[in-house]
Amino acid sequence: MTHPVSNTPASIFPDRFRLDGRTALVTGSARGLGWEIARALAEAGARPVLHGRAAERLAPRVGELKAAGFPAAAVTFDMADRAAMQEAVDGLGPIDVLVHAVGERDRRPFDQISPEDFAALVDVDLVAAHALVKRVLPGMLERGWGRIILVTSIVGELATPGAASYAAAKAGLAALARSLAAEVASRGVTANALSPGFFATETNLALIDSPAGRRLAERCPTKRWADPPEIAGAALFLASPAASFVNGHTLVVDGGVSATYIA
Numbered sequence: 001m002t003h004p005v006s007n008t009p010a011s012i013f014p015d016r017f018r019l020d021g022r023t024a025l026v027t028g029s030a031r032g033l034g035w036e037i038a039r040a041l042a043e044a045g046a047r048p049v050l051h052g053r054a055a056e057r058l059a060p061r062v063g064e065l066k067a068a069g070f071p072a073a074a075v076t077f078d079m080a081d082r083a084a085m086q087e088a089v090d091g092l093g094p095i096d097v098l099v100h101a102v103g104e105r106d107r108r109p110f111d112q113i114s115p116e117d118f119a120a121l122v123d124v125d126l127v128a129a130h131a132l133v134k135r136v137l138p139g140m141l142e143r144g145w146g147r148i149i150l151v152t153s154i155v156g157e158l159a160t161p162g163a164a165s166y167a168a169a170k171a172g173l174a175a176l177a178r179s180l181a182a183e184v185a186s187r188g189v190t191a192n193a194l195s196p197g198f199f200a201t202e203t204n205l206a207l208i209d210s211p212a213g214r215r216l217a218e219r220c221p222t223k224r225w226a227d228p229p230e231i232a233g234a235a236l237f238l239a240s241p242a243a244s245f246v247n248g249h250t251l252v253v254d255g256g257v258s259a260t261y262i263a
């Protein structure tokens with residue numbers, strides 16, 4: 001007997017990466033990895049809803065997508081402001097894909113981070129993600145299709161100095177994706193984590209050219225930092241129909257850093 005998968009004509013396979021008719025909310029997409037992901041989802045046919053704290057930083061991005069023929073929109077709220085989040089997200093209509101890419105970092109050493117600082121960062125990076133998923137998940141379950149992609153970090157698994165609150169929040173975010181995966185997949189919604197390594201986003205520009213930045217490049221088997229667009233393929237895959245059986249996974253995009261001891 002031939003396995004049914006082998007009967008799938010190769011020519012239709014690219015369609016399995018299309019997101020036509022889907023709306024994708026990408027948080028933290030005014031710049032950096034969120035922006036690259038939003039642009040890729042738009043190119044795959046989704047209607048992207050960009051997000052950040054400032055309308056003036058989002059407007060040029062929306063303009064860029066619209067100029068390319070993509071029907072983009074934008075929404076503003078601070079992840080720390082749950083009332084603003086609720087009002088903004090509930091006003092968006094159905095969201096089929098949530099890519100949560102906001103992630104703030106406190107690089108101070110452990111002894112300088114007060115319990116209040118720790119709680120505030122975990123609130124923005126982890127607790128707020130739970131609140132956001134609560135807003136979009138019921139609609140996905142009702143419609144029987146959804147994708148939740150939580151952007152974590154290899155720092156959630158690999159320790160570095162100056163990352164205590166960030167690493168704890170990111171590890172929690174990956175656990176949240178797995179927990180969701182266990183609960184919702186039978187109803188058409190998958191939940192996964194997307195874990196970047198060292199990306200040359202604006203936030204890291206000063207670090208890249210420093211001795212520490214050069215050491216990080218050397219530590220990576222690719223011997224370089226990733227270009228921000230290099231996150232897009234993995235995000236699109238997780239969002240796409242092609243990833244229908246990929247659930248509760250952490251997809252690492254780090255050039256091999258976390259797979260190697262000496263590179």
Ligand SMILES: NC(=O)c1ccc[n+]([C@@H]2O[C@H](COP(=O)([O-])OP(=O)(O)OC[C@H]3O[C@@H](n4cnc5c(N)ncnc54)[C@H](OP(=O)(O)O)[C@@H]3O)[C@@H](O)[C@H]2O)c1
Pocket residue numbers: 027028029030031032033034051052053054057077078079080100101102103104124151152153154195196197198199200201202203204
């Ligand atoms: N870059 C890397 O090498 C790397 C590595 C591992 C993991 N990551 C993770 O990947 C994600 C993106 O990183 P990135 O370097 O691209 O980030 P980024 O350049 O710092 O971009 C952050 C985005 O999030 C928005 N934002 C920040 N704080 C916010 C808040 N409290 N409420 C609402 N929006 C907020 C910013 O918009 P406004 O400032 O305009 O509000 C911006 O659009 C993060 O979760 C990060 O932890 C990045």
